[in-house]
Amino acid sequence: MDEEIYKENILDHNRNPHNREVLDEYDLRGGGTNPTCGDELELFVKLGEDGKVTHATFLGSGCAISQAGASMLTDKLKGLPGQGMTLAGLKLLAPGDIYSMLGIHISPGRVNCALLAYRALNDGLKNAKA
Amino acid sequence: MSMLDTKAIKKDFPIFEHEKDLVYLDSAATSQTPQVVLDAMNGYYTSFRSNIHRGLYKMGEEASEAYESARASVARFIGAAPEEIVLTSGATASSNMLVRMLEESGSIFPRTPLGFQGESLEDEIVATVMEHHASLIPLQELAKREGLAIKLVPVGLAYGIDYDAAEKLITPKTKIVACVLASNVLGTINDVRRLADLAHKVGALMIVDATEAVGHIPVDVKKLGADFLYFSGHKMLGPTGIGVLYGRKDLLEALPPSVFGGGIVEKVTGESATWTSSPKRFEAGTPNIAGAIGLGAAVEYLGKVGVENIHAHVRELTSYAFEKLAQIPGIHVFAAPVEQNVGIISFTIDGLPAAATALQAGVHPHDLAQIAGDSNVAIRAGHHCAAPLMQTLGVPATARASFYLYNEKADIDALIEAIKKAQMMFAK
Structure with a gap:
């Protein structure tokens, strides 16, 4: 029995995802597809004048892990008011950060689910005009 | 219709000796191997x-x-x-x-x-x-x-x-x-x-x-x-x-x-x-x-064993699975009727829009497959390498159960239990 993956905070983020909306004005917009199940997710980021993230949102449906991952990642990007991550910080995010953020064991079969929002973010960074 | 003696058949497959409570419903991905x-x-x-x-x-x-x-x-x-x-x-x-x-x-x-x-x-x-x-x-x-x-x-x-x-x-x-x-x-x-x-x-x-x-x-x-x-x-x-x-x-x-x-x-x-x-x-x-x-x-x-006997056995199981799955609230089954079915059923647990009880909750196929897997029930979730078909079905992914000669009705009961368990976990 290894149900630890569905910890209460994961289920909670899945039930009531944070930041699940479209941003009309954004600086980064990227999409990701989970190749194993076809789930799609879009992520939007708006930067403030100080270059820090003020808004981060996502849209898309998927399994609990991908939804919780997107909900938690967008929270993380925004941080506390006035303490959003910088563009340089976004570029430094690595898969390991996402796993620690989720705080659960991600088996090889669920890597694509866990990293769906992260991939959408990277797609946005790639699309961003320098 | 007669069913195969699965007790005897299971003895031909060492995996069931090794994994005693394995419920293997993923033969469409790959089947098990008999000792011979x-x-x-x-x-x-x-x-x-x-x-x-x-x-x-x-x-x-x-x-x-x-x-x-x-x-x-x-x-x-x-x-x-x-x-x-x-x-x-x-x-x-x-x-x-x-x-x-x-x-x-x-x-x-x-x-x-x-x-x-x-x-x-x-x-x-x-x-x-x-x-x-x-x-x-x-x-x-x-x-x-x-x-x-x-x-x-x-x-x-x-x-x-x-x-x-x-x-x-x-x-x-x-x-x-x-x-x-x-x-x-x-x-x-x-x-x-x-x-x-x-x-x-x-x-x-x-x-x-x-x-x-x-x-x-x-x-x-x-x-x-x-x-x-x-x-x-x-x-x-x-x-x-x-x-x-x-x-x-x-x-x-x-x-x-x-x-x-x-x-x-x-x-x-x-x-x-x-x-x-x-x-x-x-x-x-x-x-x-x-x-x-x-x-x-x-x-x-x-x-x-006889391929016709296997097909007859699998048809019984498919028919039983249809019957049991139909009782799950908010399920959507994507499968040919039993007369034209080789023994594969795809489905999604969409849940009911205003789920009144835990057993009416929706569950994503990946989450279902994982929770079922935790109970040793092996099913598949994904697009099954048939993306154009999934597009016409209008879903990104489905859960899939498939049956073969070593499966029995108890395997389907175990699947139904796993679905219920997942629904409980995902209840709002």
Whole structure:
């Protein structure tokens, strides 16, 4: 029995995802597809004048892990008011950060689910005009 | 209808001794292996391992005989002649090789010039939207390389092929018709013969992907009207890494090889080579000898249990699963009715919009597969390598349960329990 993956905070983020909306004005917009199940997710980021993230949102449906991952990642990007991550910080995010953020064991079969929002973010960074 | 004695059958499969509470509902992905298959392969490795068609010593002859006798068993199993059976590494290799063989032959795709009044006369490939990527993508790539159009027959009533649409799509321009015999998502057993007759009427070749069908329902290449047909060993109790490409004798004989190497030549000079007879011409290099011997043993085992008995057993299970799944609130089943089903059911747990109880919650297929897996219930979640079909079904992914000779009704009960458990976890 290894149900630890569905910890209460994961289920909670899945039930009531944070930041699940479209941003009309954004600086980064990227999409990701989970190749194993076809789930799609879009992520939007708006930067403030100080270059820090003020808004981060996502849209898309998927399994609990991908939804919780997107909900938690967008929270993380925004941080506390006035303490959003910088563009340089976004570029430094690595898969390991996402796993620690989720705080659960991600088996090889669920890597694509866990990293769906992260991939959408990277797609946005790639699309961003320098 | 009678069911198989699963207690006895399970004893033939060592996995159930090793994993005592395994509920294996993923045979459409790969089946389990009976001891007789392992013994046959082990026999080769321990008592007569040597290369085939080369050694002049006793073991070499023994290996060659075992390999050729496997080919003969497979041929008998699908109503073909041994010289019509090419042993490959699996359905994907068969499909890719076949497309290249047809392309290399040059005779099948004369590039059609523009017609008299400038209208396009480009050749066409007709496949179905149910095709597995292993069948579809090689054809797509062929179409791209050779400038052919590719048309997909849509799904019609009861998750079957839309045969009326097929009749309109198959025209004198059609050079190839490709159809999966049993859908790996919907379980549908397609009326391949009907498409084959349409194909032959316009002079097109009929290619059949029988991967989910062979060993599950009786398959006879002649009755199906297949010009080419392929499948994998590992979905019919054989080992992984072995598969079959059947080709009608006269057609195979006219095709060049597409994989080159040793064992397929008649004469080689510094500049070029000529090919030996078919089917050897298509088996370059040392083949998967143990795999072929294992596949031969699997076919013998299936013959002993009886494919018709297996299908009858699986139908009982499919019918029972339909009945049980229908009781889950908010379930959507994507599967052919039991009479046309090979033993595969896809479904999604959408939940009810205003779920009043925990048992009405929706669960994503991946989450369901994981929670089921935690209870040792093996099912599949995903697009099942049939993305165009998923697009027409309007879902990114489904959960899939598939049944085979070693499954019993208790396995389906375990699946239902797992679904309920997942719904409880995902209740709002």
